[in-house]
Amino acid sequence: MGTVHARSxxxxxxxxxxxxxxxxxxxxxxxxxxxxxxxxxxxxxVVQHVNIEGLGxxxxxxxxxxxxxxxxxxxxxxxxKKSHEARQRLxxxxxxxxVEVIIDISEGADALPNGxxxxxxxxxxxxLTGSYNTMVGNNEGSMVLGIKLPNMFGRGEKxxxxxxxxxxxxxxxxxxxxxxxxxxxxxxxxxxxxVTGQFPWSSLKETDRGISTELNFPLWMTDHTLKWEGVWxxxxxxxxxxSFAVRExxxxxxxxxxxxxxxxxxxxxxxxxxxxxxxxxxxxLAGYTGGDASFLKEDFELQLNKPFILGSVLxxxxxxxxxxxxxxxxxxxxxxxxxxxxxxVRGFGMYSIGPQSEGDYLGGEAYWAxxxxxxxxxxxxxxxxxxxxxxxTHFFLNAGNLCNxxxxxxxxxxxxxxxxxxxxxxxxxxxxxxGNIARLELNYCIPMGVxxxxxxxxxxxxxxxxxxx
Amino acid sequence: xxxxxxAFVSQIAAAEPWPENATLYQPLKEDQILLSxxxxxxxxxxxxxxxxxxxxxxxxxxxEYMSPSGKVPFIHVGNQVISExxxxxxxxxxxxxxxxxGLDDVQRAEMKAYMELVNNMLLTAELYxxxxxxxxAAEWEIRRKMSAVGWAGKSLEQVYEDVxxxxxxxxxxxxxxxxxxxxxxxxxxxxxxxxxxxxxTTRLTNDELADxxxxxxxLLAFCRRIxxxxxxxxxxDGQSGSSRFSKGPSLI
Numbered sequence: 035m036g037t038v039h040a041r042s043x044x045x046x047x048x049x050x051x052x053x054x055x056x057x058x059x060x061x062x063x064x065x066x067x068x069x070x071x072x073x074x075x076x077x078x079x080v081v082q083h084v085n086i087e088g089l090g091x092x093x094x095x096x097x098x099x100x101x102x103x104x105x106x107x108x109x110x111x112x113x114x115k116k117s118h119e120a121r122q123r124l125x126x127x128x129x130x131x132x133v134e135v136i137i138d139i140s141e142g143a144d145a146l147p148n149g150x151x152x153x154x155x156x157x158x159x160x161x162l163t164g165s166y167n168t169m170v171g172n173n174e175g176s177m178v179l180g181i182k183l184p185n186m187f188g189r190g191e192k193x194x195x196x197x198x199x200x201x202x203x204x205x206x207x208x209x210x211x212x213x214x215x216x217x218x219x220x221x222x223x224x225x226x227x228x229v230t231g232q233f234p235w236s237s238l239k240e241t242d243r244g245i246s247t248e249l250n251f252p253l254w255m256t257d258h259t260l261k262w263e264g265v266w267x268x269x270x271x272x273x274x275x276x277s278f279a280v281r282e283x284x285x286x287x288x289x290x291x292x293x294x295x296x297x298x299x300x301x302x303x304x305x306x307x308x309x310x311x312x313x314x315x316x317x318x319l320a321g322y323t324g325g326d327a328s329f330l331k332e333d334f335e336l337q338l339n340k341p342f343i344l345g346s347v348l349x350x351x352x353x354x355x356x357x358x359x360x361x362x363x364x365x366x367x368x369x370x371x372x373x374x375x376x377x378x379v380r381g382f383g384m385y386s387i388g389p390q391s392e393g394d395y396l397g398g399e400a401y402w403a404x405x406x407x408x409x410x411x412x413x414x415x416x417x418x419x420x421x422x423x424x425x426x427t428h429f430f431l432n433a434g435n436l437c438n439x440x441x442x443x444x445x446x447x448x449x450x451x452x453x454x455x456x457x458x459x460x461x462x463x464x465x466x467x468x469g470n471i472a473r474l475e476l477n478y479c480i481p482m483g484v485x486x487x488x489x490x491x492x493x494x495x496x497x498x499x500x501x502x503x
Numbered sequence: 504x505x506x507x508x509x510a511f512v513s514q515i516a517a518a519e520p521w522p523e524n525a526t527l528y529q530p531l532k533e534d535q536i537l538l539s540x541x542x543x544x545x546x547x548x549x550x551x552x553x554x555x556x557x558x559x560x561x562x563x564x565x566x567e568y569m570s571p572s573g574k575v576p577f578i579h580v581g582n583q584v585i586s587e588x589x590x591x592x593x594x595x596x597x598x599x600x601x602x603x604x605g606l607d608d609v610q611r612a613e614m615k616a617y618m619e620l621v622n623n624m625l626l627t628a629e630l631y632x633x634x635x636x637x638x639x640a641a642e643w644e645i646r647r648k649m650s651a652v653g654w655a656g657k658s659l660e661q662v663y664e665d666v667x668x669x670x671x672x673x674x675x676x677x678x679x680x681x682x683x684x685x686x687x688x689x690x691x692x693x694x695x696x697x698x699x700x701x702x703x704t705t706r707l708t709n710d711e712l713a714d715x716x717x718x719x720x721x722l723l724a725f726c727r728r729i730x731x732x733x734x735x736x737x738x739x740d741g742q743s744g745s746s747r748f749s750k751g752p753s754l755i
Contacts (some may be wrong), residue, residue, distance in 0.1 A: 277582075
């Protein structure tokens with residue numbers, strides 16, 4: 035955390051003592067400082083200059099918007115608060131390693147008696163950085179090498195190259211990111227990638243080579259993303275014993291799709307939130323901008339969290355989606371939805387629910403899945419903080435269904451079809467939070483409502499991933 | 504196919520009789536089918552008809568990707584998928600249908616030798632002619648592909664000459680017999696029919712190859728005979744129908 039330094043002002047009746055104030059402690063200042071604080075708060079100040087020092091390749095005009103608010107501060111505490119906020123805004127641009135704030139009285143010919151100068155001392159990130167990580171995705175591990183060029187042209191542009199070698203997947207990608215000066219939340223990304231995936235539950239392997247452009251922007255309380263993606267997909271059988279239904283899908287296809295996503299996220303954390311809600315609605319339209327695949331795909335995700343008794347959290351989630359083929363073409367196995375597994379309906383094998391042929395799961399055109407969870411802190415924790423805080427015990431009830439719909443029938447018939455043969459499961463386990471991105475789970479599951487063809491994972495099931503039901 | 508794979512296929516194959524819904528998959532007809540693919544597909548169809556095994560023909564754009572070996576045609580029988588004539592012959596043999604059972608060892612070796620000749624000569628010639636006929640392939644591309652199959656340095660004239668010689672060898676072996684091994688057709692007959700018939704009936708910009716083959720009248724008669732016996736007999740009302748031939752025109 036940075037520190038804010040404030041020099042004493044001569045016109046105040048103080049004994050020349052330096053005040054070292056931490057912005058976080060503004061609310062918990064000691065009582066003896068109260069009189070001084072009162073005087074400070076009542077004291078009118080004018081911010082005369084706001085400087086940024088330490089700029090190398092960053093263009094000054096890019097940063098003007100982030101620091102402009104500081105000029106509006108009316109008293110010292112306000113100056114400190116607004117400086118702190120400006121510091122946060124500068125850090126979120128992703129172009130500085132560290133930002134320090136220095137507040138000083140104005141000096142120079144045009145200095146006012148109550149004038150202040152605020153200086154941000156920044157340390158820019160290096161032009162080129164490399165990184166090596168290991169990553170845990172949805173039940174697979176991989177080694178990731180990255181090269182990053184932050185702030186390439188001085189206005190926050192970022193170029194990233196990533197190479198990932200995993201237990202199931204090898205991929206590489208090039209990404210260019212450009213935020214709008216003055217509004218970092220409005221930004222544009224261009225991606226080029228090649229991704230290979232293996233899906234043993236379908237005996238399928240898929241290689242995607244694609245290009246995508248994405249525009250993010252906030253609108254009132256929501257975040258929107260507009261994206262166009264062009265992908266050359268190559269599907270093949272993973273084993274000679276693949277079913278004929280999967281064999282029929284082999285070959286090359288081209289998908290050109292426009293998609294839109296809307297997200298409202300009021301949770302306090304992405305992993306194991308204590309309160310808040312998430313709503314995410316996504317639609318994708320393929321075929322009107324070229325390519326072979328032609329469909330309209332809708333899916334949504336809803337999550338509600340509420341603190342319960344004794345530090346526990348009650349969480350409910352609902353997922354659903356539908357895929358409508360357009361133009362009478364059948365849907366591709368690569369576009370359909372899948373259900374089941376440690377990150378989805380627990381107690382079932384990975385993506386092993388629903389339509390299948392000779393043991394290969396083909397996915398479905400419509401699905402829904404829901405879960406109710408109770409997360410409690412570990413019992414018998416000795417102290418607050420520490421490793422025990424990352425764990426939770428977890429009681430859950432999951433349910434879901436996946437099927438193909440005959441779109442000639444009405445919605446009533448569809449709802450009926452999705453409501454019959456529901457798979458569900460319940461159980462308990464332990465959850466471990468990994469950073470702010472991923473979580474590990476070890477659960478004891480009891481699957482119910484199992485239909486013929488589903489593969490279950492009765493008993494202990496381990497899961498690792500980013501997105502869980 | 505490796506020995507282990509052969510044994511595996513034989514084991515599985517022997518278990519069930521030939522089903523009604525056996526299907527043969529080949530690439531789409533229009534411009535997409537290569538000369539060599541068409542010939543291979545016709546050879547397999549002829550062989551299955553000679554064995555009396557019913558099969559439906561389906562055309563798929565992604566047939567070569569669906570095939571387990573990447574080559575067309577392939578057949579889907581029960582829940583087995585087998586591609587190319589060689590493995591298909593093995594497969595049908597395991598089910599108890601064989602055309603070459605009556606041959607002794609010497610004849611069988613001879614049959615294999617001639618099949619190799621056809622595969623090496625006619626198949627490669629078809630590829631070459633297809634590439635040249637495309638007019639889109641550049642001279643250097645063709646030369647590169649030809650050296651990949653060991654035919655570097657051959658000109659079009661030389662290719663025609665090679666085909667002629669191959670046909671001469673076949674013609675001599677056939678002589679005046681109805682089939683290569685006298686009365687009964689074998690897989691060699693199916694293979695030769697597939698290739699010769701395709702070359703004769705495909706419309707190319709240059710008809711010289713067809714003309715050269717027509718010089719061997721007994722081969723022509725042989726093709727007509729097989730066409731009449733195995734491809735027309737079930738279709739007394741007319742020519743069309745997707746479950747018949749892939750290419751329209753006939754020799755008659």
